[in-house]
Amino acid sequence: MVWDMHVETVPELCNPTLWRYKGEGNANVILALRSPHGRFGGVVLRLRKGGVLMHGEQQTPEMPSFLISYTRDVLVPLFGNQYTGETKLLQVTPEFLQSLAEAIEPFRPAKRRHAGIDIHQEFALLMPDYTVFTSSAGVTLAVELKPKWGFLPTSSFIKPENSVKRLTCRTCMHQHLRRMQGDQTEEIIDYCPLDLFSCDESRLRKSLPQLIKLAGNKFKLFIQGEKIDIGQDGWHTRLNEFFQITDDPVNDSHQSNTLYQALIDLLIKAIANERGLFDRLRYLQKTLDSLDIEGIYMLDLIQQGQLLEPKLEEWKKTVELYLQRTQETSHMPAGPLALKDMTLDEQRQLLYEFLLSTTLKDCSVMFSFRKPDDNSDSTLSGSLFNSDDVKRLEVGNFLDHVEYRAKLLDLDPKPVTKLPYYFNLDTEIVKCYQKRELPRECCE
Ligand SMILES: O=P(O)(O)O[C@@H]1[C@@H](OP(=O)(O)O)[C@H](OP(=O)(O)O)[C@H](O)[C@H](OP(=O)(O)O)[C@H]1OP(=O)(O)O
Ligand SMILES: Nc1ncnc2c1ncn2[C@@H]1O[C@H](COP(=O)(O)OP(=O)(O)OP(=O)(O)O)[C@@H](O)[C@H]1O
Structure with a gap:
């Protein structure tokens, strides 16, 4: 259930020019804010890619909120809360995601380009940028x-x-x-x-x-x-x-x-x-x-x-x-x-x-x-x-x-x-x- 999570609806963050490519793995692309932006300094956006083999529930709009609950209910009992980070949801739009996808393309390594940002996800994950x-x-x-x-x-x-x-x-x-x-x-x-x-x-x-x-x-x-x-x-x-x-x-x-x-x-x-x-x-x-x-x-x-x-x-x-x-x-x-x-x-x-x-x-x-x-x-x-x-x-x-x-x-x-x-x-x-x-x- 998405709505019992803390959802950030911050229209000013849905501006593609604020973000730069930071990295990616097999399943997600990570973007960082270009410069501190009000209370959002030191934040990254984690966006799911489309078309990669993932957890069944990841296909549904609820998936980002599922990941937050999964951390709280599954990982914290295993590790304590010292090592697992905080995460929030940001409501995003297909237009914003499409612009981001186009802007980051030149920075992506060739071996990762077979899958790009899934522009239909409704929520992205906002997390602290652990490199700063x-x-x-x-x-x-x-x-x-x-x-x-x-x-x-x-x-x-x-x-x-x-x-x-x-x-x-x-x-x-x-x-x-x-x-x-x-x-x-x-x-x-x-x-x-x-x-x-x-x-x-x-x-x-x-x-x-x-x-x-x-x-x-x-x-x-x-x-x-x-x-x-x-x-x-x-x-x-x-x-x-x-x-x-x-x-x-x-x-x-x-x-x-x-x-x-x-x-x-x-x-x-x-x-x-x-x-x-x-x-x-x-x-x-x-x-x-x-x-x-x-x-x-x-x-x-x-x-x-x-x-x-x-x-x-x-x-x-x-x-x-x-x-x-x-x-x-x-x-x-x-x-x-x-x-x-x-x-x-x-x-x-x-x-x-x-x-x-x-x-x-x-x-x-x-x-x-x-x-x-x-x-x-x-x-x-x-x-x-x-x-x-x-x-x-x-x-x-x-x-x-x-x-x-x-x-x-x-x-x-x-x-x-x-x-x-x-x-x-x-x-x-x-x-x-x-x-x-x-x-x-x-x-x-
Ligand atoms: O099978 P492995 O050990 O090669 O691990 C895969 C990783 O390869 P690595 O050896 O770390 O370069 C692989 O990493 P890369 O794509 O090589 O960066 C993924 O992390 C993959 O997980 P998922 O499919 O994205 O959920 C990983 O697959 P899982 O086995 O964790 O599902
Ligand atoms: N909170 C964060 N702060 C700083 N950098 C991050 C953060 N989250 C991810 N990254 C960077 O982005 C990279 C890719 O992120 P992530 O591991 O979440 O992708 P993935 O697609 O799930 O990876 P995998 O291929 O292992 O499945 C990380 O290896 C890391 O370098």
Whole structure:
């Protein structure tokens, strides 16, 4: 129900010239305000694309409000409310969306252009722009990480011929399939999410440079809201705007290296400080995926194509039962026979849990950093969203300490209709990886 949500009807925001392209994923386009606009400083607009495979309910006008309820009733019980952001609805018109779609087209990467903004959506999502601090006068440095799968599956439903899954993590194996499928730009990079999830300093020191090299959707760096690619012209000068390591123009490799190391050091500290978040994310990914897709795919409800897209109430119940189960000694089904004994409700529970796990395997963590002296709270008082909630981080090095915020992004539910795709993809990933003689041993 849309009307019990807080809907912003702000005609002045429906002016396409106010917005600039900020980024996009497979399913949504993100626009940022060109400059602070009254109480709407530091805000992004998240617009659904048309024609992409999505959650069934996303096809209806109520979907944006569904996402807000989903965050409140499903994600907050799993993570607490510290990491999930605030969201509001903005009423939009087809004319406004059409103008935006035309204006952003030149800025969009070719690989995303197969689907554009769905101009028939009635509401867009307004969210804080997590790459800037609205209450600060200084420069914000933001880093977005998409860690992917943080665990090795242990399910008894994994067939012996697929046992490599217990040794090599999904992300490490997947890049080989991508490479084989013709993505020659995708160099095999030695980034293993399990190193990131370990939050261990020496493993982070090894894996962060790999993640930075991987870039794409796995590592993004923003200075004052603008995306910077490490290696692009002038990247070090932009990074220096935050670290202020030198007053001179940054023009030698020693200075660039110093800035790069300062970035790595900062990230290591921040990730270690957020060990609780990474541990929780990994724990939820793993325990919500207790059967592995191989077990999930054996369930009658899937075999007979009878699973419906969950409504909000069903998502809520799924989380309640999951939290109950993980607090008790759990008895998970251990073999195909046990699956046969399961009621339809029990099957549904595991299927929806699996979908929740899939969302958490695909979300991003956005860190935003600012220097404490930059905090001049008055700039945008009365802004649309609550004030910035920050934590203090001792850094040592060039910066004594900084303030930062960590948020989870892209926590949308995954559709039931994607389950057969997940099974086929899993089969293909394993088949492709098994051609290698020596599997990598990923370490949890
Ligand atoms: O299957 P994966 O692991 O490749 O994940 C897909 C992502 O690929 P990635 O490996 O992160 O580059 C993929 O990201 P890109 O399109 O590659 O940026 C999407 O996030 C996709 O989710 P959805 O279809 O938009 O809901 C993701 O699909 P889901 O598996 O999360 O449904
Ligand atoms: N609130 C925000 N503040 C700043 N940047 C954001 C925000 N939300 C999204 N972005 C940027 O836009 C990008 C795409 O957004 P999002 O992840 O929501 O798209 P998506 O289509 O759902 O992604 P996916 O391909 O994973 O399904 C993000 O990776 C991030 O860089």
